[in-house]
Amino acid sequence: MQRIITAPRNNWQAAVEKLGFGFHTTDVPYWDESVYYSFTMGEITNIEKATQELWEMCLGAAQHIMDNNLYVRFGIPEWVIPYIEASWQEDHPAIYGRFDFCYKNGQLKLLEFNADTPTSLYEAGIVQWFWLQDMDKSKDQFNSIHEKLIDGWKTLKEYLHPGKLHFTCLKQTLEDLTNTEYIRDCAMQAGLDTKLVFVDDLGWNENTRVFVDMEEEPITNMFKLYPWEWMVREDFGRHIPEDNNRTFWIEPGWKMLLSNKALLPILWELYPNHPNLLPAYFDAHGMQRFVKKPILSREGANIDLVDNGKLLQYSEGNYGREGYIFQELFELPCYDGKYPVIGSWVIAQQPAGIGIRESDTLITDNKSRFVPHLIDG
Amino acid sequence: MSPSNRKVNRKKSVHIQLILITAVLASCHRPTPDHQRKVYMRGDSTAGYNRTHYGGGLGAVMWYYAFRPYGSYYGGNYYRAGYYSGGISEHANMGSNPVKGAVSRGGFGGNGFSVSS
Numbered sequence: 001m002q003r004i005i006t007a008p009r010n011n012w013q014a015a016v017e018k019l020g021f022g023f024h025t026t027d028v029p030y031w032d033e034s035v036y037y038s039f040t041m042g043e044i045t046n047i048e049k050a051t052q053e054l055w056e057m058c059l060g061a062a063q064h065i066m067d068n069n070l071y072v073r074f075g076i077p078e079w080v081i082p083y084i085e086a087s088w089q090e091d092h093p094a095i096y097g098r099f100d101f102c103y104k105n106g107q108l109k110l111l112e113f114n115a116d117t118p119t120s121l122y123e124a125g126i127v128q129w130f131w132l133q134d135m136d137k138s139k140d141q142f143n144s145i146h147e148k149l150i151d152g153w154k155t156l157k158e159y160l161h162p163g164k165l166h167f168t169c170l171k172q173t174l175e176d177l178t179n180t181e182y183i184r185d186c187a188m189q190a191g192l193d194t195k196l197v198f199v200d201d202l203g204w205n206e207n208t209r210v211f212v213d214m215e216e217e218p219i220t221n222m223f224k225l226y227p228w229e230w231m232v233r234e235d236f237g238r239h240i241p242e243d244n245n246r247t248f249w250i251e252p253g254w255k256m257l258l259s260n261k262a263l264l265p266i267l268w269e270l271y272p273n274h275p276n277l278l279p280a281y282f283d284a285h286g287m288q289r290f291v292k293k294p295i296l297s298r299e300g301a302n303i304d305l306v307d308n309g310k311l312l313q314y315s316e317g318n319y320g321r322e323g324y325i326f327q328e329l330f331e332l333p334c335y336d337g338k339y340p341v342i343g344s345w346v347i348a349q350q351p352a353g354i355g356i357r358e359s360d361t362l363i364t365d366n367k368s369r370f371v372p373h374l375i376d377g
Numbered sequence: 378m379s380p381s382n383r384k385v386n387r388k389k390s391v392h393i394q395l396i397l398i399t400a401v402l403a404s405c406h407r408p409t410p411d412h413q414r415k416v417y418m419r420g421d422s423t424a425g426y427n428r429t430h431y432g433g434g435l436g437a438v439m440w441y442y443a444f445r446p447y448g449s450y451y452g453g454n455y456y457r458a459g460y461y462s463g464g465i466s467e468h469a470n471m472g473s474n475p476v477k478g479a480v481s482r483g484g485f486g487g488n489g490f491s492v493s494s
């Protein structure tokens with residue numbers, strides 16, 4: 001894994017905007033093609049293998065959490081537990097997730113699993129693919145995200161309820177809309193009948209007891225870029241189990257168990273000393289060097305990095321009410337003062353590609369930049 | 378290496394075509410959250426006044442829709458469904474009664490500016 005400085009395309013802003021990538025720059029740059037990471041095929045194979053194995057381990061962990069009634073560790077409201085278990089037993093469909101890895105000195109370690117609402121899919125699947133077309137199309141890239149999304153929807157098509165597949169996200173965020181519309185684009189290419197409705201506008205019909213869109217069309221299948229932990233705490237959350245259409249929400253209810261950082265101590269308990277896992281517990285467990293993370297948080301908020309009792313680095317935020325986990329400190333590698341995290345996608349149960357976010361600090365936050373990659377050697 | 382072997386070892390998508398997203402999003406801008414701007418508005422004829430806020434950047438379009446109810450005709454009757462505005466508190470549109478119709482809205486979406494993760 002090497003960090004290579006390169007010249008951005010002369011017209012890169014126009015090139016990415018032509019793809020519909022409208023949030024490449026905000027108050028700070030987000031898409032950064034002045035640098036890329038180069039991987040060997042051996043390194044990519046290692047990431048691919050770990051992604052597949054961890055996905056299967058996560059499914060085992062979900063079963064273990066349910067069998068042993070460990071929900072209290074996850075801060076999940078009691079009323080939603082029967083719904084989670086039903087979604088698992090009835091095999092409600094899932095399409096994707098993203099493992100975040102630290103790759104250093106030949107070791108690949110799982111930092112967390114974004115199993116419910118992972119973003120940067122469009123950057124990884126589309127923008128960096130077209131960057132490589134311009135840069136050197138003879139080179140390879142670990143990125144079959146687009147193909148796997150279309151294939152995944154084709155497979156799921158026969159498992160969905162009759163009717164449209166609706167898509168939803170928050171109204172006032174171009175980043176979320178881009179990710180959602182990209183996934184919808186792939187579903188359309190797979191032959192699905194789709195429709196967008198903003199989550200702010202979703203309706204609940206008191207007479208028929210079903211969710212409806214803006215035209216009051218009943219919803220039966222819904223892809224949502226909106227987290228379960230928010231849904232179950234909002235007013236309409238209580239309607240989900242009483243929905244007469246038994247809507248398939250994608251990602252499904254059982255993903256509440258995998259998108260929660262309480263998963264990390266469970267994985268370590270089930271698969272101790274696995275080469276891709278870091279020791280993780282619900283308390284410091286005598287560790288001298290650890291990262292304290294809220295079980296529910298976003299964009300690197302409320303993280304403490306502790307080294308021998310000293311606070312090495314921390315981030316502020318509004319998370320932590322539901323509790324914390326403690327994971328052994330395994331610092332991100334430093335390349336020219338930058339710290340890369342590898343996001344490895346699992347789509348339709350298969351490893352599908354990676355995206356890299358670079359930060360100026362050990363904590364990857366909302367100021368991180370997306371950096372492309374290629375395979376060389 | 379034969380062409381078929383090359384295909385097996387390839388890690389990137391062979392071809393990418395987008396049918397929806399470029400046309401929809403290419404000209405969009407990204408609104409930024411502005412939690413300082415606040416507006417007090419009446420959500421409907423049965424709810425009390427609510428203190429709400431909204432993100433900036435939408436200007437006149439937001440104001441146009443903020444006060445216009447939407448709904449639909451069904452069985453000869455007009456059913457009011459709410460307002461096309463994320464600026465209205467979900468509590469203003471919650472619940473149902475004969476005036477509002479059977480559909481309530483705004484029960485999701487009150488929890489953040491972006492899911493970004």
